[in-house]
Amino acid sequence: MFNWKQFLVAYKIEFIEHGPNVSRGNCNIKCPWCGESDVSYHLGISLNGKGFGCWRNTNHRGKNPRRLVQALLQCSYDAAQQIVDGSNTLVLLDERSFIDQVNSLFGNNQPIPYLGDDPLDFTNEMRLIQNIGLGKFFFDYIKNRGYTANEAYQLIEDYKLHYAVRGAFSYRVIIPVIMEQGLVTWTSRAITDNTLVRYKTLSVDKEKAESQSTPRALISIKDTLWNYKDLLDNPENKLVVCEGPFDAMRVDFFGKEQGVRATCLFSKTISSAQYILLDELSYLYKDKVLLLDQDATFDYLWIMDNISWLGFKSQILPKGVKDPAELDQKNILAL
Numbered sequence: 001m002f003n004w005k006q007f008l009v010a011y012k013i014e015f016i017e018h019g020p021n022v023s024r025g026n027c028n029i030k031c032p033w034c035g036e037s038d039v040s041y042h043l044g045i046s047l048n049g050k051g052f053g054c055w056r057n058t059n060h061r062g063k064n065p066r067r068l069v070q071a072l073l074q075c076s077y078d079a080a081q082q083i084v085d086g087s088n089t090l091v092l093l094d095e096r097s098f099i100d101q102v103n104s105l106f107g108n109n110q111p112i113p114y115l116g117d118d119p120l121d122f123t124n125e126m127r128l129i130q131n132i133g134l135g136k137f138f139f140d141y142i143k144n145r146g147y148t149a150n151e152a153y154q155l156i157e158d159y160k161l162h163y164a165v166r167g168a169f170s171y172r173v174i175i176p177v178i179m180e181q182g183l184v185t186w187t188s189r190a191i192t193d194n195t196l197v198r199y200k201t202l203s204v205d206k207e208k209a210e211s212q213s214t215p216r217a218l219i220s221i222k223d224t225l226w227n228y229k230d231l232l233d234n235p236e237n238k239l240v241v242c243e244g245p246f247d248a249m250r251v252d253f254f255g256k257e258q259g260v261r262a263t264c265l266f267s268k269t270i271s272s273a274q275y276i277l278l279d280e281l282s283y284l285y286k287d288k289v290l291l292l293d294q295d296a297t298f299d300y301l302w303i304m305d306n307i308s309w310l311g312f313k314s315q316i317l318p319k320g321v322k323d324p325a326e327l328d329q330k331n332i333l334a335l
C-alpha cells in the first residue's frame with residue numbers, strides 16, 4: 001500500500017490530519033485539480049488505501065495513487081508510477097529518521113514540521129512575571145498597557161506571561177502560544193521602545209534557533225492562533241479576531257466573563273493553516289467578528305473576503321479608540 005504520509009512529508013506537500021473536512025483515517029491536502037480555487041484542504045486521502053476524493057468536485061477522485069502523485073508533482077506518468085512502486089520497497093524507518101534521511105537527501109535546511117518533536121518548554125531564563133525584583137519592570141509594563149495591579153496579576157496568570165533578563169528574549173514580555181498539543185511557540189514584546197525589533201518570535205528553523213541558542217518552535221507562529229486550545233475547550237458566544245496578541249488579550253480578558261473570546265493572527269495577513277483553525281473554531285461560536293481599525297487596510301479587507309464565508313463579520317473599533325489595546329471594559333462589552 002502506498003504510504004501517503006511519507007510521500008507528502010518527503011515532497012513537502014502540506015497536509016492536515018484534523019479538521020471539519022477530515023474524515024477518520026484520512027489526511028487532507030489542497031486539491032491539485034482545484035488549484036488556487038481550493039483555499040482550504042478539500043482533497044481527502046485515505047491512509048488505508050481506499051483512494052482519494054475532493055469535497056468540491058466529484059470528478060477529482062480516484063483509487064490509483066499514481067494519478068494523484070502525477071497531479072501533485074506535475075511529473076510524467078512513468079515518474080509517478082516509479083514513485084508509487086518505489087515506496088513499496090522502501091525499508092520502513094521510523095518517522096523521525098525518515099525525515100532526517102529526506103533532509104540529507106535533499107540537502108536542505110528547511111525544517112520539515114514534525115508533530116512528534118520533543119515538547120517545547122520555557123527556558124531556565126524565563127519566569128512568570130511577578131511584581132518583585134527585576135520582574136517589576138515587566139509588571140509595570142503590563143500595568144502601563146491599561147491594567148490595574150489586580151488585573152495585571154490576573155492577566156499574567158491567565159495567559160502565562162513570562163519574562164527574561166538573560167538570553168535571546170531578555171527584556172521582553174513573553175507571550176506563549178498554546179495549541180491542542182500544548183506550548184508550540186512564543187512571541188515576545190520588548191518592554192522598551194528603543195529596540196529595532198518590537199516583536200521577536202521563536203523560530204522553527206533549526207539552524208536559526210541553534211545560532212540564537214533558543215529552543216526551536218514546534219510550529220511557525222503564522223500557522224497558529226493565539227490561545228487556540230482554550231478557545232477550543234471553552235467556547236463562548238462570540239469570537240473576536242484581532243491583529244496582534246495584546247489586542248486579543250485585552251478583548252479576551254475583559255470579555256470572557258461576558259461571553260466574548262478573542263484570538264489574533266500575529267500579522268495583517270492570514271495563512272492557510274490559520275484559515276483552517278478559524279474554520280474549526282467557527283462551529284463553536286455563534287457570532288464571529290474580525291475587529292478592524294478605523295483605517296482598515298487592504299490586507300484586512302482581503303482577510304475578510306476569505307473568512308466571511310466562515311460566518312465572520314467585520315466590526316470597526318468605536319470612535320476615539322485607535323487600537324483594541326485601548327479598549328476599556330465598557331467598550332468591549334458594547335462591541
Ligand SMILES: [Zn+2]
Nearest residue numbers: 031034054060
Ligand atoms: Zn478538487
